Amino acid sequence: MPIDAKLPYDDGNIFARILRGELPNKTVMESEHSLAFHDINPLAPIHVLVIPKGAYVSWDDFADQASDAEIADLTRMVGKVAVAVGADTQGYRLLSNVGKRAGQEVAHLHVHIFGGAPLGPMLAS
Numbered sequence: 001m002p003i004d005a006k007l008p009y010d011d012g013n014i015f016a017r018i019l020r021g022e023l024p025n026k027t028v029m030e031s032e033h034s035l036a037f038h039d040i041n042p043l044a045p046i047h048v049l050v051i052p053k054g055a056y057v058s059w060d061d062f063a064d065q066a067s068d069a070e071i072a073d074l075t076r077m078v079g080k081v082a083v084a085v086g087a088d089t090q091g092y093r094l095l096s097n098v099g100k101r102a103g104q105e106v107a108h109l110h111v112h113i114f115g116g117a118p119l120g121p122m123l124a125s
C-alpha cells in the first residue's frame with residue numbers, strides 16, 4: 001500500500017476520546033481489551049462498532065502489533081455482540097475500512113456489525 005494511503009494513529013481521534021471517557025457512547029459490551037458501542041449515525045437497524053482498547057489504526061496494524069489476548073478478545077467480542085443484539089438470527093455483515101481508499105474516517109481500528117435488514121450487494125457499484 002502506498003504510504004500516503006495509510007492513516008497515522010492520532011491520540012485525539014474520536015474513538016480514543018471515547019475510550020478515555022471524554023465523549024459519551026452507548027455501550028453494548030465491554031471487556032478487558034475491547035469495547036462495543038452503537039454507531040452514532042447508523043446505516044442499518046443494527047449498527048454496532050467493536051474496537052480494541054489499544055492504539056491500533058487498522059486490521060493489519062492490529063494483526064502485527066497486538067497481543068494474542070487482545071486479538072482473541074476482539075474476535076470473540078464481535079461474535080458475542082452479534083448474538084447479543086440479535087443480528088445472528090437473520091444474518092449480518094462485518095466490515096472494517098482500512099485507509100483512505102476504503103473510506104476510513106476514524107483512525108482507530110473498528111469493526112462494523114450491520115444487521116436487522118437486508119443488506120444489499122457487498123459493494124456499491
Ligand code: 5GP
Pocket residue numbers: 014023025026037038039040041042096097103104105106107
Ligand atoms: P469508518 O468510515 O471509519 O469505517 O467509520 C467510522 C464510523 O464512526 C462511522 O460509521 C461514524 O458514524 C462513526 N462515528 C463517528 N463519530 C462517532 C462518535 O462520536 N460516536 C459514535 N458512536 N460513532 C461515531
